[in-house]
Amino acid sequence: MPLRAQQTSVSSSSPPSAPSSPSAVQPDNAKALNDKLADLDKRVTAAQSSGDNAWMLLCAALVLMMTGPGLALFYGGLVRRKNTLAIMMQSFAMMGLITVLWALVGYSLCFGGSGPVIGDFSHAFLRGVGVDPNPDYAGTIPQLTFMVYQLMFAVITPALITGATAERMKFSGTVLFMTLWFLIVYAPLAHMVWGKGGFLNASLGGKFPTLDFAGGTVVHISSGVSALVCALYMGKRTGFPKQPMPPHSLVLSFIGACLLWVGWFGFNAGSALAAGGLASSAFVATHFGAAAAACGWSVAEWIKNGKASALGAISGAVAGLVAITPAAGFVGPMPALAIGLVAGVFCYLMVTRVKAIFGYDDALDAFGVHGAGGTIGALLTGVFAQQLINPIFGAGKPVGGLDGHWGQIGNQLVGIAIAWGFALVGTIAILKITDLVTGFRVTEEQEVEGLDITQHGEEAYYLDS
Amino acid sequence: MMKLEAIIQPSRFESVKDALREAGIEGMTVTEVRGHGRQKGHTEVYRGREYTVDLLPKIKLEMVLPDKLVNTVVDTILKTAKTGKIGDGKIFLTRVDEAIRIRNEERGESAL
Numbered sequence: 001m002p003l004r005a006q007q008t009s010v011s012s013s014s015p016p017s018a019p020s021s022p023s024a025v026q027p028d029n030a031k032a033l034n035d036k037l038a039d040l041d042k043r044v045t046a047a048q049s050s051g052d053n054a055w056m057l058l059c060a061a062l063v064l065m066m067t068g069p070g071l072a073l074f075y076g077g078l079v080r081r082k083n084t085l086a087i088m089m090q091s092f093a094m095m096g097l098i099t100v101l102w103a104l105v106g107y108s109l110c111f112g113g114s115g116p117v118i119g120d121f122s123h124a125f126l127r128g129v130g131v132d133p134n135p136d137y138a139g140t141i142p143q144l145t146f147m148v149y150q151l152m153f154a155v156i157t158p159a160l161i162t163g164a165t166a167e168r169m170k171f172s173g174t175v176l177f178m179t180l181w182f183l184i185v186y187a188p189l190a191h192m193v194w195g196k197g198g199f200l201n202a203s204l205g206g207k208f209p210t211l212d213f214a215g216g217t218v219v220h221i222s223s224g225v226s227a228l229v230c231a232l233y234m235g236k237r238t239g240f241p242k243q244p245m246p247p248h249s250l251v252l253s254f255i256g257a258c259l260l261w262v263g264w265f266g267f268n269a270g271s272a273l274a275a276g277g278l279a280s281s282a283f284v285a286t287h288f289g290a291a292a293a294a295c296g297w298s299v300a301e302w303i304k305n306g307k308a309s310a311l312g313a314i315s316g317a318v319a320g321l322v323a324i325t326p327a328a329g330f331v332g333p334m335p336a337l338a339i340g341l342v343a344g345v346f347c348y349l350m351v352t353r354v355k356a357i358f359g360y361d362d363a364l365d366a367f368g369v370h371g372a373g374g375t376i377g378a379l380l381t382g383v384f385a386q387q388l389i390n391p392i393f394g395a396g397k398p399v400g401g402l403d404g405h406w407g408q409i410g411n412q413l414v415g416i417a418i419a420w421g422f423a424l425v426g427t428i429a430i431l432k433i434t435d436l437v438t439g440f441r442v443t444e445e446q447e448v449e450g451l452d453i454t455q456h457g458e459e460a461y462y463l464d465s
Numbered sequence: 466m467m468k469l470e471a472i473i474q475p476s477r478f479e480s481v482k483d484a485l486r487e488a489g490i491e492g493m494t495v496t497e498v499r500g501h502g503r504q505k506g507h508t509e510v511y512r513g514r515e516y517t518v519d520l521l522p523k524i525k526l527e528m529v530l531p532d533k534l535v536n537t538v539v540d541t542i543l544k545t546a547k548t549g550k551i552g553d554g555k556i557f558l559t560r561v562d563e564a565i566r567i568r569n570e571e572r573g574e575s576a577l
Contacts, residue, residue, distance in 0.1 A: 241514070244516045246509065246511050246516055247511060305510055307510075309510065309511075311511055311512060312512070315512065351512050351513060352512060352513025352514075353513070355513075356513065356514075365512065
């Protein structure tokens with residue numbers, strides 16, 4: 001996210017008082033002129049900051065909306081009726097849980113300090129985080145805004161994992177697992193890619209600069225790969241694959257997917273951290289990626305099954321949004337279409353063919369869409385990134401393959417490998433701990449009866465009232 | 466008294482209901498059911514996973530009728546529910562031992 005090529009330095013100042021009418025200037029009063037210029041400079045800065053801050057606060061709200069209700073509805077519609085509330089609750093719980101952890105230590109671990117792998121505790125309890133901008137990350141907006149914007153990313157990332165473990169994961173296990181996962185997997189990855197000193201950080205001089213504009217590695221690969229590990233560890237749902245388990249309400253999933261698409265503008269375009277041209281570029285790339293991927297998945301499905309399904313179209317759009325996430329602020333509109341198209345077809349194959357071949361029960365395709373989409377997107381970012389769009393390495397320096405800098409693909413591979421590695425190792429360790437402390441999977445009886453009743457004591461649709 | 470149970474196509478239900486009302490029949494119980502006789506189902510595909518759906522939606526009508534009305538009702542239903550294709554459904558008739566109106570505890574045919 002903190003990947004703007006040029007940081008505008010800002011004198012932190014309080015907003016100006018009511019404008020005074022321009023008084024007549026006496027030519028020989030240089031001091032008055034200088035004072036006037038200084039005052040105008042402050043006001044221009046404040047105006048710019050005002051635009052950026054308004055945009056970024058809106059973006060933070062959009063990203064939160066992606067979790068609640070976007071993801072909650074998207075997943076909610078895909079599960080069986082008896083598990084609807086449970087999957088929604090798991091997303092919603094992240095909104096509460098991760099926010100508290102973020103406020104206490106999370107922000108500091110991700111964005112404090114300047115270590116290569118993890119932050120520090122300098123901003124624990126949000127000490128030092130106020131209306132003054134943090135010049136390292138987003139020089140024109142209050143640090144509070146930057147902090148709360150980043151929080152929304154930390155909220156949605158663990159929520160994505162619940163797609164793989166759907167319909168059989170204990171709620172107590174979810175709470176413990178996600179707490180540990182956030183601290184052990186997400187925070188280091190976020191720091192390495194976006195934090196000052198992080199050795200994958202492309203804009204702040206990391207050793208293996210990985211281009212990841214809005215979180216292809218930090219959010220999607222990490223959650224997608226972790227999802228796969230969880231699905232393999234906890235095993236298939238009872239009755240899978242023989243027993244039919246069709247989505248109970250694609251209407252909910254449809255609404256969720258559309259909210260995700262709109263919210264993603266906050267996720268990607270907001271990662272420009274300002275309301276300027278880069279945000280426009282990322283906004284367009286995001287939209288184009290989603291659209292092309294929806295087309296790609298639908299066409300692939302039409303060819304294979306003779307029909308284009310609604311579920312396929314919305315899944316394709318989400319896959320495209322995932323793939324364009326690392327690329328959004330680095331690629332032009334035409335490459336965005338290409339990335340979307342590839343991702344749509346690739347994720348379609350991952351979800352329908354590869355999953356069937358290997359037989360794992362990634363119930364809602366968290367790995368097939370986020371893990372796979374994030375990986376292919378991160379790779380293609382190295383191919384299509386251009387200095388014309390975002391001179392991230394400095395003026396005149398080539399960025400990606402289209403600039404002739406094909407070595408960037410190597411850097412992307414390093415970032416991808418580290419994200420995969422962290423997710424794999426971290427998740428296995430956390431799964432073992434969780435299993436010992438709270439248990440991870442419900443009993444077979446509880447699974448058959450349904451998670452809404454057994455985990456939450458509720459029914460999603462009470463038909464007799 | 467006879468109990469008449471009719472399983473019919475959902476798309477014919479409105480016509481059957483209107484025709485029965487015109488024939489002076491008041492009172493029926495309607496349920497949405499799923500089932501099949503010889504009718505084939507269809508295949509649904511969700512993200513590459515195929516499901517064969519062979520339980521098809523139908524409407525079940527239940528009525529308890531005085532003996533003298535049974536033939537009228539059967540003829541009405543046959544006329545309005547028929548499409549001529551497999552899946553039109555069936556009518557079953559069973560004898561009823563007693564009928565009681567809860568409100569005033571009337572018994573027999575006057576309770577119908």
